Amino acid sequence: MLHAIVAGWMILTLAGEAEHWLQKSAAQGYAPAPFYLGRLYWDGEFGSPDYDRACQWTLIAGVLAKRGGWDRSRPDDAVWVRRELPDHVSRIREKLTTGQLTECVLKAEEWLAANAARRQK
Secondary structure, three states, X not given: XXXXXXXXXXXHHHHHHHHHHHHHHHHOOOOXXXXXXXXXXXXXXXXXXXXXXXXXXXXXXXXXXXXOOHHHHOHHHHHHHHHHHHHHHHHHHHHOOHXXXXXXXXXXXXXXXXXXXXXXX
């Protein structure tokens, strides 16, 4: 029993670390990071599936994927994100209600605006 508890704690700790670094990479404009976060939330890797957060991070990835800079240094990642993104967006649209999608767009826009302001400082 103790081994299971320790193993569970270690997994949660590692997931928290991964989430932190992916969010930090997203804030620096690296599109695969929020896309991967969206997939992790969709799949329930941080606990139960969280479709609202999956939506938010996927939309952020879509915006960042259209911005230049990161894609020139990581062309394989750019191809991967641009290939996988439409299918994931489609699954999100099928799963969420109109109200949830609207809230998702607002949260993504807030995050993008806040992080754009931070990068300009």
